[in-house]
Amino acid sequence: MIESWRWYGDLDTIPLSDIAQTGATGIVTALHEIPYGEVWPTDTIAARKAHITDAGFEWVVVESLPVHERIKRGDGDLSKLFANYRQSMANLAANGVHTICYNFMPLLDWTRTDLTAPVAGGATCLRFEATRMAAFEIHMLGRSAAEDDYPEDVRAKAAVWFQQASEADSEALLGSIMAGMPGAFDRYDLAGLRDALSAYEGIDRDVLRSNYKRFLDEVIPAAEELGMRLCVHPDDPPRDILGLPRIVSDGDDLDWVLGAYDSPANGITLCSGSLGANPKNDVPAIAAKVADRIHFAHLRNVAKDPDGSFEEAAHLEGDTDMVTLVQVLLDEQKRRRAQGRADHLIPFRPDHGHHMLSDLSQEMIPGYPLIGRLRGLAELRGVISALSHAS
Structure with missing residues (x-):
């Protein structure tokens, strides 16, 4: 598996020189400064990639190339927004970046209180x-x-x-x-x-699904031509919120996504924390079922309460059996390698960490501290090494 690290570019207080000390080799990032719906220019992508490469990393995943809210709402003439999205994909592919993580959550991304x-x-x-x-x-x-x-x-x-x-x-x-x-x-x-x-009044689960399928119909053919893989991130939390429908929250939803446009280019970002916050989700079982379409993994853990509350747990604690989940991913890598795929390795990153030690005294993006994620990466590295040795 490819050890990766999310980096927010100029918005991040953690420099690439610090990330290099974690042992991660891949960077997961985006052009966060570009407003949603606008084309990501080739030269801007190239400059970001050069910055990453010069620091000794590979830009392994784009997280995220955002889907404009108008697309989620199915609002008006969307031809320019779809064209811009495809052009951004083409510009990324021209710079050798071929995996895009995105989400289809209305209005909000992850939500915490x-x-x-x-x-x-x-x-x-x-x-x-x-x-x-x-x-x-x-x-x-x-x-x-x-x-x-x-x-x-x-x-x-x-x-x-x-x-x-x-x-x-x-x-x-x-x-x-x-x-x-x-x-x-x-x-x-x-x-x-x-x-x-x-603006979302009247948009229920069925309407949002219809708008999502339209998005897939517009972009997946381009992804196939470009040799790219898109991978949707599950809802966080995996439940309707603020009256907004959520449609990527459990195994049945993932089955619908993959069936809405049946193509290897239409895949999943396996987020064990997002899926793990839904009490009915058996995350390792879900991962095993969709393993061939997992293009990227967020590995984190949550501890749930009966009333629907949850919090970020240490990576090897919480409610999800992380060892079993990692074994599923390693088994899928082995299957891909047997097929002769050069891209058999699955990039993953330690997602969300506890703010601890020196993290507590520094300004950092919530959920993305240095020491807390380093602890998670070290723990996951140990699990991967032990399972790989045993096999």
Whole structure:
């Protein structure tokens, strides 16, 4: 497997020189400074790749080439947006970058209610607290149908939290939820979020699926011609949120995605944390079923609570059997190698880490600390080495 590291370019406080000390050889990055829907210029891609190569790495995965919200909504004439997406793909391929991770989550990317939840020993982690999310939706945002999305006990606790919360508490909650907005654009206040959500009125699961299939129909043929692989990232959290449908949340959803356009170019980013937050998901079993279409892996773990809350666990702790999952990926690599595929190695990265030690005193992107991810990478490296030796 290819040990990789997510790097946010000029937005990242962790330089490539520090990442080199982790032992990772691949970089996962994007041109986050380019607004959604615009073409990624060839020269800008080339400059980013040269920066990465000069530091001793390979740019192994684009994460992400964002899908514009208008495409997700099926809003108006989309021909230019689809053309721009295909041109960006062509420009990436011309620079030797052939794997694109993306998501089809409406409006929000990953969503958490606490960016600094305490864990044993003094570190902190990302946490999704059902009570606080309910308080946000019902009492702060005032979404009319939100009460139907939460059980009575969670609604009661949410009311208590909101009554006791200070203005600073409410601002911190909004800030945590907005931290999951992808890239460098579109952070909302409450009024702005209400307006953004209103644009999705009438878009249910079936409509979103139809819009997603249209996207696949528009871009996968181009990916096939370019020798590229696209891999969708599962929903995070894997449930409807803010009244928005989520359609990449479990094994059945992944089956639908792969069947919507049956092509090796239409694949999966296996995120063990996103899938692992859904209580009904057996992540190793899902991975085994879609193994031939896994083009990239995010390896992390979560610990779930009965009320729907969850938090980031250490990579070898939490609810997902990481050893079994890694074995699935190694078995798939072996199968690809037997087929004679030169691209049999699966790039992975340690996803989300605890903020610990010197991470706590430095400004870092939430969920993407240096020491916490280094710990995760070291643990995963040990699992991979032991399983590879045993086989």
